[in-house]
Amino acid sequence: MIDINNVSKWYGQFQVLTDCSTRINKGEVVVVCGPSGSGKSTLIKCVNGLEPFQSGTILVDGTSVGAPKTNLPKLRSRVGMVFQHFELFPHLSITENLCLAQMKVLGRNHEEAHNKGLQLLDRVGLKAHAEKFPGQLSGGQQQRVAIARALAMDPIAMLFDEPTSALDPEMINEVLDVMTQLAAEGMTMMCVTHEMGFARRVAHRVIFMDHGQIVEDAAKDEFFGSPRSERAQQFLSKILQH
Amino acid sequence: MIDWQLIADNRELLVEGMLYSLKLTGTAMLGGIVIGCLLALARLSSFKPLSLFAAFYVNLFRSVPLVLVIFWFYFLIPYFGFQIGPDKSVFITFTLFEAAYYSEIIRAGIQSISRGQVSAAYALGLTYPQTMRYILLPQAFRNMLPVLLTQTVVLFQDTSLVTIIGIKDFMGSNVVVASNNSAMTEMYTFAALAYFCVCFPVSLMLKRLHKRIAVIR
Numbered sequence: 404m405i406d407i408n409n410v411s412k413w414y415g416q417f418q419v420l421t422d423c424s425t426r427i428n429k430g431e432v433v434v435v436c437g438p439s440g441s442g443k444s445t446l447i448k449c450v451n452g453l454e455p456f457q458s459g460t461i462l463v464d465g466t467s468v469g470a471p472k473t474n475l476p477k478l479r480s481r482v483g484m485v486f487q488h489f490e491l492f493p494h495l496s497i498t499e500n501l502c503l504a505q506m507k508v509l510g511r512n513h514e515e516a517h518n519k520g521l522q523l524l525d526r527v528g529l530k531a532h533a534e535k536f537p538g539q540l541s542g543g544q545q546q547r548v549a550i551a552r553a554l555a556m557d558p559i560a561m562l563f564d565e566p567t568s569a570l571d572p573e574m575i576n577e578v579l580d581v582m583t584q585l586a587a588e589g590m591t592m593m594c595v596t597h598e599m600g601f602a603r604r605v606a607h608r609v610i611f612m613d614h615g616q617i618v619e620d621a622a623k624d625e626f627f628g629s630p631r632s633e634r635a636q637q638f639l640s641k642i643l644q645h
Numbered sequence: 646m647i648d649w650q651l652i653a654d655n656r657e658l659l660v661e662g663m664l665y666s667l668k669l670t671g672t673a674m675l676g677g678i679v680i681g682c683l684l685a686l687a688r689l690s691s692f693k694p695l696s697l698f699a700a701f702y703v704n705l706f707r708s709v710p711l712v713l714v715i716f717w718f719y720f721l722i723p724y725f726g727f728q729i730g731p732d733k734s735v736f737i738t739f740t741l742f743e744a745a746y747y748s749e750i751i752r753a754g755i756q757s758i759s760r761g762q763v764s765a766a767y768a769l770g771l772t773y774p775q776t777m778r779y780i781l782l783p784q785a786f787r788n789m790l791p792v793l794l795t796q797t798v799v800l801f802q803d804t805s806l807v808t809i810i811g812i813k814d815f816m817g818s819n820v821v822v823a824s825n826n827s828a829m830t831e832m833y834t835f836a837a838l839a840y841f842c843v844c845f846p847v848s849l850m851l852k853r854l855h856k857r858i859a860v861i862r
């Protein structure tokens with residue numbers, strides 16, 4: 404589904420990604436973790452072409468992201484993305500947030516988009532808030548709306564970039580529950596997160612990044628059982644103490 | 646101080662002058678915001694020639710006094726063979742001149758919206774024009790509306806400069822009445838009062854608008 408082959412990226416002289424390769428199969432849930440600044444966000448943004456990269460290839464469902472002739476908006480409309488800071492559109496109501504791209508990108512009519520939006524809002528438990536504005540919702544609620552907004556496009560895969568790290572602790576679980584449910588339904592997911600409990604319960608594979616490199620890429624049990632690299636071990640022991 | 650009889654006698658000329666000034670202000674505002682918006686997008690573009698052109702345009706107009714620009718277009722447009730007369734040429738002058746000022750306000754407005762909003766719009770599959778139209782510009786305009794309108798109040802006052810090329814805008818009409826009746830003090834006091842009565846209430850309203858928008862944000 405998502406094929407990342409020898410991807411490298413530079414910001415000027417500074418190399419952010421070095422030879423990253425991995426593969427995420429259909430229905431697989433992969434958690435990406437690693438210290439801050441290790442290039443996790445950059446890698447995940449390369450997958451839907453939000454960040455360009457200088458060498459290597461990324462194929463999403465057979466389409467090459469970096470190829471000049473690729474219709475990026477079309478590709479992005481098939482890959483959902485959820486951001487650390489939710490990024491709901493504050494000038495639009497929750498319903499409008501859910502409908503806009505369905506109508507403008509997929510060409511659905513208003514009724515179709517509206518029904519789909521409400522159905523997904525119901526699924527994340529927020530149907531009662533349809534007519535509110537993002538600013539009137541809590542962080543956890545906003546992030547659930549953001550997930551619903553991405554799902555409204557019927558994506559073939561979902562990317563999450565630290566979806567819970569801007570949330571107050573008591574709101575983290577409501578978002579993780581939605582993600583867990585999504586994984587159970589067979590969604591292909593690439594999640595940058597430090598929620599190791601979630602990784603243990605839901606992930607099939609865990610990728611550990613450091614200094615722009617994929618240091619560890621292992622099945623979940625293998626990763627938590629015996630991470631091979633010292634850096635991954637250090638990282639885990641730090642994070643599990645908290 | 647003010648000769649109301651004289652004003653009543655010349656009310657048609659004065660009203661027409663005021664209408665001309667408002668029309669000039671309105672046109673330059675709308676045209677200036679549209680062109681200013683394009684300039685701001687060009688300036689923020691990653692395509693170098695485009696952003697250099699926009700920067701050159703903006704810096705040029707912001708570094709030349711308005712009076713000079715008015716003179717310049719007044720003599721230049723006929724030179725290129727367009728006989729449209731000063732009455733119309735200043736509409737072009739003010740639109741192009743104000744576009745430079747509006748574009749800087751719009752640019753700041755666009756930059757006040759976080760990159761994440763643009764990323765989120767792109768991630769949903771929106772194209773660049775759709776992202777600008779539905780996500781970025783509506784938010785940016787809401788943030789910068791008070792500043793844009795404040796600039797328009799300044800623009801309204803600046804339109805009085807067209808008097809120097811013989812146009813009968815509101816100021817020009819006052820000049821005509823004043824010199825025909827040797828009533829300089831009376832007419833210029835009246836003109837000042839009239840400009841104040843238009844601009845001051847608008848400025849007050851803008852201050853309140855500014856506060857309201859700040860609360861919503």
Ligand SMILES: Nc1ncnc2c1ncn2[C@@H]1O[C@H](COP(=O)(O)OP(=O)(O)O)[C@@H](O)[C@H]1O
Pocket residue numbers: 414417419437438439440441442443444445446
């Ligand atoms: N626009 C940019 N220009 C220059 N350097 C950047 C830019 N964005 C990120 N970086 C750098 O790239 C590295 C990786 O960033 P990021 O992918 O955000 O890491 P992570 O998500 O793992 O915390 C960091 O060192 C960061 O400072």
Ligand SMILES: [Mg+2]
Pocket residue numbers: 443444445565
């Ligand atoms: Mg990050």
